[in-house]
Amino acid sequence: MTTANELTLGLVPLARTTFDIPLATDVLAQVRSRLAGAGLTLTGPASLITTLDEAQDAARELATSPPDLLLVLQATFANSTMVMSLAELVDAPLLLWAIPEDRTGGRLRLNSLCGVNLGTHALKRAGHPYHHLYAPPDDDQALKTIRTLALAGRVARRLRQARIGRIGENPAGFEPCSLDREVLQARFGLDIVQVTLPALFQSVRAVDPHEIDESLANLGGRVDGLAELDQSALHGTLGTYRALRQLAAREKLDGLAVRCWPEFFTELGCAACGAMSMLSDEQTPCSCEADVNGTITQLILQWISGEPAFGTDLVSVDVAEDVTVLWHCGLAPLTMADPTVRPRGTIHSNRRLPLLMEFPLKPGRVTLARLSESASGYRLVVGSGEMIRAPLSFSGTSGVLRFDRPAAQVLDTILGEGLEHHLSLTYGDHGPALLALAAMLDLPVLRL
Numbered sequence: 001m002t003t004a005n006e007l008t009l010g011l012v013p014l015a016r017t018t019f020d021i022p023l024a025t026d027v028l029a030q031v032r033s034r035l036a037g038a039g040l041t042l043t044g045p046a047s048l049i050t051t052l053d054e055a056q057d058a059a060r061e062l063a064t065s066p067p068d069l070l071l072v073l074q075a076t077f078a079n080s081t082m083v084m085s086l087a088e089l090v091d092a093p094l095l096l097w098a099i100p101e102d103r104t105g106g107r108l109r110l111n112s113l114c115g116v117n118l119g120t121h122a123l124k125r126a127g128h129p130y131h132h133l134y135a136p137p138d139d140d141q142a143l144k145t146i147r148t149l150a151l152a153g154r155v156a157r158r159l160r161q162a163r164i165g166r167i168g169e170n171p172a173g174f175e176p177c178s179l180d181r182e183v184l185q186a187r188f189g190l191d192i193v194q195v196t197l198p199a200l201f202q203s204v205r206a207v208d209p210h211e212i213d214e215s216l217a218n219l220g221g222r223v224d225g226l227a228e229l230d231q232s233a234l235h236g237t238l239g240t241y242r243a244l245r246q247l248a249a250r251e252k253l254d255g256l257a258v259r260c261w262p263e264f265f266t267e268l269g270c271a272a273c274g275a276m277s278m279l280s281d282e283q284t285p286c287s288c289e290a291d292v293n294g295t296i297t298q299l300i301l302q303w304i305s306g307e308p309a310f311g312t313d314l315v316s317v318d319v320a321e322d323v324t325v326l327w328h329c330g331l332a333p334l335t336m337a338d339p340t341v342r343p344r345g346t347i348h349s350n351r352r353l354p355l356l357m358e359f360p361l362k363p364g365r366v367t368l369a370r371l372s373e374s375a376s377g378y379r380l381v382v383g384s385g386e387m388i389r390a391p392l393s394f395s396g397t398s399g400v401l402r403f404d405r406p407a408a409q410v411l412d413t414i415l416g417e418g419l420e421h422h423l424s425l426t427y428g429d430h431g432p433a434l435l436a437l438a439a440m441l442d443l444p445v446l447r448l
Contacts, residue, residue, distance in 0.1 A: 330356025361399030
């Protein structure tokens with residue numbers, strides 16, 4: 001049985017008996033050894049497939065538990081019928097791998113590249129998407145490509161199965177957070193579970209006080225200043241955390257999009273920010289202002305990186321220093337805090353109620369993204385840069401970021417394209433996996 005972090009490859013090696021089968025068998029052994037040594041879980045036939053019947057049998061078996069990536073190794077030349085049967089029956093991204101051959105002046109022993117060429121033509125004519133690779137079995141870049149495509153394939157599958165809880169509606173005038181549920185579901189296959197604010201508030205008020213005390217004790221070990229805050233409001237935020245956590249477990253929700261204002265302040269008497277920070281830290285990503293597309297983006301980044309993601313605003317651009325400031329009230333995951341600065345509990349800068357998390361973001365490489373929607377449909381915005389160690393720019397959670405592109409160009413792109421005001425980020429370099437995912441989802445890409 002595979003673990004949650006293992007990537008599964010459906011490896012199907014194709015060959016034709018009129019070519020050099022011993023050499024093809026050796027190539028297959030090298031490939032299997034390399035893939036298994038890299039921690040990838042292999043499914044599919046262990047030996048060469050040489051007939052259409054064998055290919056169809058392998059396809060039917062793989063179709064019962066589709067892999068993250070279907071890797072067709074063209075061990076020798078073969079016609080397109082076997083590739084086509086695999087593409088038609090197995091619901092997984094498809095990668096065709098051709099093996100280079102030494103120029104010996106003698107027999108063409110494998111003719112692998114021509115076999116892949118024949119397969120790609122048939123796939124293209126039939127409208128089947130695919131990826132291709134031309135490299136020897138011991139090529140390190142080939143292994144990276146396979147891992148990237150498998151990771152993107154896993155995320156694409158998880159996205160089709162995802163369930164997002166939407167708490168309330170987006171505020172008036174916040175079009176980036178608006179939702180066309182039917183279009184979103186039809187495009188990506190995920191489910192949106194709508195919950196009203198009154199229903200959530202009722203659940204918050206019903207939380208056992210002992211559970212709130214437990215959360216407070218746990219949080220006190222990571223965050224300073226809690227005793228200085230309005231305790232009733234603080235308990236309201238922690239009750240919100242418990243209620244949202246219970247809702248996510250009960251409804252099997254992967255993420256939450258919460259209308260955080262004004263009702264949390266005016267009716268519940270507390271901020272939702274701290275609760276969302278705690279949930280995102282536990283990898284149940286939360287976005288504010290009921291931004292479903294923001295939560296979906298955070299899920300994508302989280303699944304790719306294996307770490308929490310954070311939805312944020314770009315609030316300042318310093319062209320002279322070539323830096324930007326990313327900020328939000330106080331809902332960043334605590335794991336993103338600069339380790340040299342102890343996080344503090346604080347109040348909302350406008351509403352003056354707790355609980356918000358206050359800290360500067362830690363330095364390091366980050367990847368940014370946004371599932372963006374416009375009149376022409378969906379696209380994926382992708383960016384990257386270096387978070388710089390700096391004092392807190394504004395109250396709440398914020399970070400000073402140097403994009404890989406000039407800050408002035410980033411700003412021109414955001415405003416010129418009319419992008420949403422929320423971006424999501426996670427730590428690490430994950431651009432290749434995002435680009436592969438965009439291709440699998442047929443999403444145009446806009447680079448920041």
